[in-house]
Amino acid sequence: MTLILPPGAADDIRRHAEAAYPDEGAGLLLGFVEAGDYRRVAQVVSLANRWETGARHQRYLLEPRDLMAAEDRAEIEGLTIVGIFHSHPDHPAQPSAFDLEQALPFYTYLITRVDSGTVVASRAWRLAEDRTRFDEETLELRSDPIGKS
Amino acid sequence: MSTIRIPTPLRPYTDGRKEVECPGASVTATLQELTARFPALGPHLFSGDGTLRPYVNVFVNDQDIRSLQGPATALTSDDRVMIVPSIAGGGESPALRPVDHAALRTNQAVIIGLLIAAYLVDVPVLAAAVGLLMLVGAARARPAFGWLYAWLRRARALRPDIVSDNPEPHRFAQLLGGVFLSLAGLSFAVGWSGTGWILAALVTLLAAINLFAGVCVGCAIYYWLARLHVPGFSKSPPPGVLPGRRPAA
Numbered sequence: 472m473t474l475i476l477p478p479g480a481a482d483d484i485r486r487h488a489e490a491a492y493p494d495e496g497a498g499l500l501l502g503f504v505e506a507g508d509y510r511r512v513a514q515v516v517s518l519a520n521r522w523e524t525g526a527r528h529q530r531y532l533l534e535p536r537d538l539m540a541a542e543d544r545a546e547i548e549g550l551t552i553v554g555i556f557h558s559h560p561d562h563p564a565q566p567s568a569f570d571l572e573q574a575l576p577f578y579t580y581l582i583t584r585v586d587s588g589t590v591v592a593s594r595a596w597r598l599a600e601d602r603t604r605f606d607e608e609t610l611e612l613r614s615d616p617i618g619k620s
Numbered sequence: 621m622s623t624i625r626i627p628t629p630l631r632p633y634t635d636g637r638k639e640v641e642c643p644g645a646s647v648t649a650t651l652q653e654l655t656a657r658f659p660a661l662g663p664h665l666f667s668g669d670g671t672l673r674p675y676v677n678v679f680v681n682d683q684d685i686r687s688l689q690g691p692a693t694a695l696t697s698d699d700r701v702m703i704v705p706s707i708a709g710g711g712e713s714p715a716l717r718p719v720d721h722a723a724l725r726t727n728q729a730v731i732i733g734l735l736i737a738a739y740l741v742d743v744p745v746l747a748a749a750v751g752l753l754m755l756v757g758a759a760r761a762r763p764a765f766g767w768l769y770a771w772l773r774r775a776r777a778l779r780p781d782i783v784s785d786n787p788e789p790h791r792f793a794q795l796l797g798g799v800f801l802s803l804a805g806l807s808f809a810v811g812w813s814g815t816g817w818i819l820a821a822l823v824t825l826l827a828a829i830n831l832f833a834g835v836c837v838g839c840a841i842y843y844w845l846a847r848l849h850v851p852g853f854s855k856s857p858p859p860g861v862l863p864g865r866r867p868a869a
Binding site for chain 2: 555570578
């Protein structure tokens with residue numbers, strides 16, 4: 472399980488996470504699922520955090536309609552939603568109990584820790600088949616030309 | 621037959637299919653038919669109690685079923701059903717507060733000691749008095765014998781053991797003990813001393829399980845009530861901690 476994140480995409484995530492601070496920022500990772508369980512991110516879609524105001528510093532919510540629209544757009548461009556990214560303001564880049572409760576299978580969950588407004592680390596996770604835990608994915612920051620894995 | 625659109629993350633469970641045709645007169649019936657055909661999909665759509673998971677949204681012809689008749693919404697053969705996840709998550713709730721478990725343990729030890737003493741010297745009123753103090757403690761959101769702990773700390777006989785925890789379940793556990801001992805007191809008053817001592821023994825046992833095994837049964841009951849959405853019970857156990865178990869320091 473490996474997530475390949477090109478530097479441009481990583482920058483987009485960093486900018487969104489830092490702009491959202493002290494709230495959580497979130498969005499979608501569009502890209503390709505490749506042989507050997509590699510996911511290659513081609514595009515980052517930042518979405519609005521629709522969780523009610525007051526708790527957005529520890530919660531995020533992406534609306535079904537936003538997701539549906541993004542899924543349609545991605546398909547037109549030949550991409551798949553391979554994962555979800557969200558930030559943990561002043562909190563470790565690992566899934567919380569709430570993340571586990573809400574998690575969907577298949578998606579890679581990229582969690583970015585933002586300390587005092589600055590991104591410090593990102594880690595990638597995937598829900599285990601029995602829903603009891605997340606397994607960590609290898610995160611590779613590189614920009615191989617698409618299709619040459 | 622309605623057409624059901626499957627979102628990307630659930631397609632691995634429908635043989636990769638993006639759309640599945642399924643019979644059924646209502647949303648519930650159609651989804652049950654769908655999970656009967658693809659059993660591995662079930663746990664991701666439904667919780668253990670058979671209700672749709674909170675992140676599962678169902679749209680019928682672009683309308684959220686919550687604005688229709690919910691899962692009972694009727695379907696005709698031309699309807700297009702879309703399963704769309706709302707994606708949520710986030711960091712731990714910082715609602716956890718520092719809770720001094722040394723104070724709680726002192727409280728449990730004193731309760732156990734006094735109840736055993738009450739039984740040995742056959743002074744039921746002492747058991748009832750402990751119950752009363754526990755009720756007062758629960759009302760003040762403090763351990764009944766917190767004053768004794770404070771004194772022991774000043775004498776440097778005990779050190780605090782601060783743990784990030786929810787204080788509410790401990791308060792509820794004390795309330796529960798107080799109620800049991802009050803019932804014991806009433807039993808003694810009407811002459812049912814057997815019942816009274818059984819209730820007192822139960823409180824002693826639960827306090828001992830908490831003191832020696834680190835399992836707060838009253839707290840576990842609190843968390844279970846919270847899971848059943850009983851009003852007034854809102855906290856979840858600290859992440860990764862079983863209901864009632866002592867969180868790591």
